[in-house]
Amino acid sequence: MSPETLTKTGTPFSIDRFDANVMTTYGRFPIALERGEGSRVWDTEGREYLDFVAGIATCTLGHAHPALIEAVTRQIQKLHHVSNLYYIPEQGELAAWLTQHSAGDRVFFCNSGAEANEGAIKLARKYAHDRLNIEDPVIVTAHASFHGRTLATITATGQPKYQKGFSPLVPGFVYAPYNDLAALETTIAEIDKDGRRVAAILLEALQGEGGVRPGDREYFQKIRQICDEKGILLILDEVQVGMGRSGKWWGYENLGIEPDIFTSAKGLGGGIPIGALLCKSSCDVFEPGNHASTFGGNPFACGVALAVCQTLERENLLENVQKRGEQLRNRLEAIATQYPSLVAEVRGWGLINGMELRADVELTSIEVVNAAIAQGVLLVPAGPKVVRFVPPLIVNEAEVDRACDAVEKALATLSPS
Numbered sequence: 001m002s003p004e005t006l007t008k009t010g011t012p013f014s015i016d017r018f019d020a021n022v023m024t025t026y027g028r029f030p031i032a033l034e035r036g037e038g039s040r041v042w043d044t045e046g047r048e049y050l051d052f053v054a055g056i057a058t059c060t061l062g063h064a065h066p067a068l069i070e071a072v073t074r075q076i077q078k079l080h081h082v083s084n085l086y087y088i089p090e091q092g093e094l095a096a097w098l099t100q101h102s103a104g105d106r107v108f109f110c111n112s113g114a115e116a117n118e119g120a121i122k123l124a125r126k127y128a129h130d131r132l133n134i135e136d137p138v139i140v141t142a143h144a145s146f147h148g149r150t151l152a153t154i155t156a157t158g159q160p161k162y163q164k165g166f167s168p169l170v171p172g173f174v175y176a177p178y179n180d181l182a183a184l185e186t187t188i189a190e191i192d193k194d195g196r197r198v199a200a201i202l203l204e205a206l207q208g209e210g211g212v213r214p215g216d217r218e219y220f221q222k223i224r225q226i227c228d229e230k231g232i233l234l235i236l237d238e239v240q241v242g243m244g245r246s247g248k249w250w251g252y253e254n255l256g257i258e259p260d261i262f263t264s265a266k267g268l269g270g271g272i273p274i275g276a277l278l279c280k281s282s283c284d285v286f287e288p289g290n291h292a293s294t295f296g297g298n299p300f301a302c303g304v305a306l307a308v309c310q311t312l313e314r315e316n317l318l319e320n321v322q323k324r325g326e327q328l329r330n331r332l333e334a335i336a337t338q339y340p341s342l343v344a345e346v347r348g349w350g351l352i353n354g355m356e357l358r359a360d361v362e363l364t365s366i367e368v369v370n371a372a373i374a375q376g377v378l379l380v381p382a383g384p385k386v387v388r389f390v391p392p393l394i395v396n397e398a399e400v401d402r403a404c405d406a407v408e409k410a411l412a413t414l415s416p417s
């Protein structure tokens, strides 16, 4: 065992010891990762994997990227945390970058996707109270959505499995099926009939956790129109699909619309925790004291996130995302054709892609992920029937090919014939 596999206390890594001390909130695959470089990671046994999970769509620059190392080192030596009692130059610079590269005019920084969505929910409610005189504002969200694990965001999440056991949930949320305009219109009409009012519609431009389901252009364009007509805020959760993963900076650019409010987190810091809530200046109803976060917008996270943004731009990585995404989808389509009895569909944008397994076979996404791990590739389920591919945005052509070769072999081991 190499010295790297020893913890600080000199104890070799042990899954049993880990499980004895860490709450079992996660179903973990039985490998422990300790080192990474580019699109590759190594486990404590020294085995190498191609990382097509990237910390679930966070490590946009991959692992140990020189620009990330430089930014982390520089910022920790200079200043890592103060307080929002004072002006923080890095926070201002990152906010300026974000507003220059998005539909947003104003930014609030926090630490995670759930926290950004909590902020969006609070902002929409305050807007409804202050500007629209709505007593009891309703936010409509979608079935199969995912917005986080806090109480308000599990309530916003239209999947009962995340809510089970945690009642009472937060009031004020109503659900409608995704990509179904008629159903959404009916839902809004029913809320109106009840004498309540819809303050906001909260959606993902592409549903990530819910099965890698891209938003339908026509559906979103019609929603934008409805929101404009009725004075409803359109909130987009860009936590997973935003920050370049779709091949454009923001998922909504694939839909030809702009939101009033949107959120970012996963890819924003390239794996360093940071979240952001953005809005048009017309929606910014927050006043001093309305919302806060101790760590939100600290010099460390903001300095690093700014370096990540600038690196994505300088290295022209959006183009890489588009090209590698197309290559990945083409290969996965070919694999789907090769295994029509297992694979139903391949879909996605840029470097967020899903391979849906056929409903009429017993094969689950976890079984495919396990088989891929055995072939040296890390993948992540997006629900019981969809395997998700979210590699670092720096992934190269040979790595995409190698990952697809491994998936092909993995499916061969699972195929009955």
Ligand SMILES: *Cc1c(COP(=O)(O)O)cnc(C)c1O
Pocket: 111, 112, 113, 114, 115, 117, 146, 147, 148, 149, 204, 208, 209, 237, 238, 239, 240, 241, 265, 266
């Ligand atoms: C991951 C995710 C979240 C939650 O982000 P956390 O950082 O885990 O709180 C919210 N929305 C979407 C779309 C996500 O993919």
